[in-house]
Amino acid sequence: MSLEPQWNERLSKTGRPEQPLRANTVRIRMEQTISRGITTDVRARGRYFSSFCWAMYRVSNSSITADLPKADKRNLLEGIEEILGLASYYRQLTKEEQQDGLSGVTGSSNISDDSLYDGETIDLDSFALLDNSPYAIRRFQSTLGNFFLKQGEFALTAAGDELAQGLDEIAGQYFEPIVSAVRDDEVSIELLDDLADAFTHQGIFTSTDNEHEHDTLQRILFGVVSWDERAQTVKLDEWPSTLDIPVREHYRYIGSDEQYANDLQDSVCSKIQYLRRAWCLAILRAHQILATTDDGSTLAYDKHDIDRFSPFRPLGRVYHLQGQLAHVLRAQLWGLSKHLEREAPEGVPREKLLNQIESAPIAAEIEASLQSSTTLKDDRLSQGAVTRELLVAGTVAPSQYDVTVPESTDVKSETLADLRRWLNSNMVGTWRPTTDDELNGRTLIEATENSRGAVESATTRPEAIDALGRLIGRSTVQLVAAIEQYQQLVEKNELLKRYVEQRFGDRQSSLVQTSRYIERLDQDISLATLARRLFDERVITIHDYVVQDRLGSGSISLVFGTGADAGEYSGGGDNMLFAAGGVARPSTGNLRYRDLRRLMRDAGLLRYQSDTGLWVPTVDGEAVINRFRGEYS
Numbered sequence: 001m002s003l004e005p006q007w008n009e010r011l012s013k014t015g016r017p018e019q020p021l022r023a024n025t026v027r028i029r030m031e032q033t034i035s036r037g038i039t040t041d042v043r044a045r046g047r048y049f050s051s052f053c054w055a056m057y058r059v060s061n062s063s064i065t066a067d068l069p070k071a072d073k074r075n076l077l078e079g080i081e082e083i084l085g086l087a088s089y090y091r092q093l094t095k096e097e098q099q100d101g102l103s104g105v106t107g108s109s110n111i112s113d114d115s116l117y118d119g120e121t122i123d124l125d126s127f128a129l130l131d132n133s134p135y136a137i138r139r140f141q142s143t144l145g146n147f148f149l150k151q152g153e154f155a156l157t158a159a160g161d162e163l164a165q166g167l168d169e170i171a172g173q174y175f176e177p178i179v180s181a182v183r184d185d186e187v188s189i190e191l192l193d194d195l196a197d198a199f200t201h202q203g204i205f206t207s208t209d210n211e212h213e214h215d216t217l218q219r220i221l222f223g224v225v226s227w228d229e230r231a232q233t234v235k236l237d238e239w240p241s242t243l244d245i246p247v248r249e250h251y252r253y254i255g256s257d258e259q260y261a262n263d264l265q266d267s268v269c270s271k272i273q274y275l276r277r278a279w280c281l282a283i284l285r286a287h288q289i290l291a292t293t294d295d296g297s298t299l300a301y302d303k304h305d306i307d308r309f310s311p312f313r314p315l316g317r318v319y320h321l322q323g324q325l326a327h328v329l330r331a332q333l334w335g336l337s338k339h340l341e342r343e344a345p346e347g348v349p350r351e352k353l354l355n356q357i358e359s360a361p362i363a364a365e366i367e368a369s370l371q372s373s374t375t376l377k378d379d380r381l382s383q384g385a386v387t388r389e390l391l392v393a394g395t396v397a398p399s400q401y402d403v404t405v406p407e408s409t410d411v412k413s414e415t416l417a418d419l420r421r422w423l424n425s426n427m428v429g430t431w432r433p434t435t436d437d438e439l440n441g442r443t444l445i446e447a448t449e450n451s452r453g454a455v456e457s458a459t460t461r462p463e464a465i466d467a468l469g470r471l472i473g474r475s476t477v478q479l480v481a482a483i484e485q486y487q488q489l490v491e492k493n494e495l496l497k498r499y500v501e502q503r504f505g506d507r508q509s510s511l512v513q514t515s516r517y518i519e520r521l522d523q524d525i526s527l528a529t530l531a532r533r534l535f536d537e538r539v540i541t542i543h544d545y546v547v548q549d550r551l552g553s554g555s556i557s558l559v560f561g562t563g564a565d566a567g568e569y570s571g572g573g574d575n576m577l578f579a580a581g582g583v584a585r586p587s588t589g590n591l592r593y594r595d596l597r598r599l600m601r602d603a604g605l606l607r608y609q610s611d612t613g614l615w616v617p618t619v620d621g622e623a624v625i626n627r628f629r630g631e632y633s
Helices: 006-008 023-034 046-061 069-095 142-144 160-182 189-194 213-220 247-255 263-269 273-291 303-309 313-343 350-359 362-370 383-393 416-426 439-449 452-457 463-490 493-505 511-520 527-554 567-572 593-602 618-627
Strands: 121-123 186-188 225-226 233-236 373-380 399-404 560-562 576-579 606-609 615-616
Touching: 006 593, 023 273, 023 313, 023 493, 046 069, 046 142, 046 160, 046 213, 069 160, 069 189, 121 189, 142 313, 160 189, 160 213, 160 233, 186 189, 186 303, 186 463, 189 383, 189 567, 213 233, 213 593, 225 263, 225 373, 233 606, 247 273, 247 493, 273 303, 273 383, 273 593, 273 606, 303 362, 313 383, 313 439, 313 452, 313 463, 313 493, 313 527, 313 560, 350 463, 350 527, 350 576, 362 416, 362 439, 362 463, 362 527, 383 593, 399 439, 416 463, 439 452, 439 463, 452 463, 463 493, 463 511, 463 527, 493 511, 511 527, 527 576, 615 618
Parallel strands: none
Antiparallel strands: 121 186, 225 233, 373 399, 560 576, 606 615
């Protein structure tokens, strides 16, 4: 990478960049598409949906607030959010049985100052939920739009109106006292206590009087909505007797030239809501299966599940393959960063390091990964992992596991072509669960993970090179396996292929672009050369490209530096690599499972069973599952 001198001052040598390869960018984009509206900016709590809609509705329509200037309305909404937070913590403080009610709540550290509640009132003029950041009600506006609840700053859709009215049935009597408290900059402890069920985060899942709120939130979550052409808004529909997941309609819409000028109408008519519906159904069904199966028994979709989930499972598999690919790239970047930090802080010539990697026993490490074995443990697999495995593989043993990579093994694959043939004969097209003793994608991830310890513990440079070579060798086979699975998955599914290419195929770290890169290679290259080229061209070079591409946006942090940006070492030229800010350990995602599980708890679909330690479907959750399976009566 060669940078013009004026850019150097924008390069930071400390701090970790968020997306140094944009490897996770594609995965996150898929999460934002499938789990639409579920963000990490403001957590999707049920009472954020209903209380924000209710507050906007009442502030816009009440005789005491409707004529206020917009700025005053915004301040009033923030004050209402403060009271929601304070009432929620006061409930937790006085009702010890509800200890998890503040999970994901913005400003939880400020409202959890017990001394605030010592007197008879709290001075709102000297209190703030957040000190230097916008409140949740401002940052949640895009989420309300993604759930089709609003269509203007203070304008709700018909669906948003109905959710507001659902909460108004139990909280309406408190609107004027809340407004008075905000205007007076003082809220009484008595009012906070009165709001315990009607206007707290816990109240949404403990109250027995909010059936309308729950039903409306459930239909919104599952996308039981349609476009009202006459009223030009989104309306809630009645529950269908059979809850389908026709996600192919969404694929076709995206691939067509059809588009509406009204963004809200276009979004609803694209049927994107079916993706979130499908994933929420997968969560509910997995929790039902786990709750109704004998402890320790293998869990599995039945034939009806396999048929009903068939439209969605290929995209779910693509998502997890993208996570597997991102993990490879981030693992190699992490390995490079650690190696430079520990073994070559003064810098190392790029070509020298690449030659050392190519000389490592890459083929042997690849072969060892292919011979990995899995041993089940006594501890229970998390419900999130069970949900993931059922969606991807259709079956799983609900036990945690250890993956063991043999120390040495005979090399059977010498070239890229050999490796691809072996994978196609032994793994590709077969979606095995992570607890299976035969090779699968998660096994390869664990094999790569198991190699990271040696990178951090090497005491000599030869040991360090061997450790880095081991990580790169194991992650190389992980990458090739992900690409082979992806190609087989989309080979006979042209609609899915076009959709993935159009929506998620533009980045160099995507499955689409990496697949094309693999196809351009000489298939007879040695595995050592393959590993070298992947490390050089898909990690080092892409990091440089991302740095170049983002410089126009301001200062950015570097994982590592080259001679052009390495300060006092710049005399080494672009060929030198230097330690810089480093990078976080690689990880994989699960489609924001925890956030959706919490939202489904708030919506009355899941409950925590303390005696078993499991989240299980409620009566409403069972009804939704029955609608999906065509068994509702």
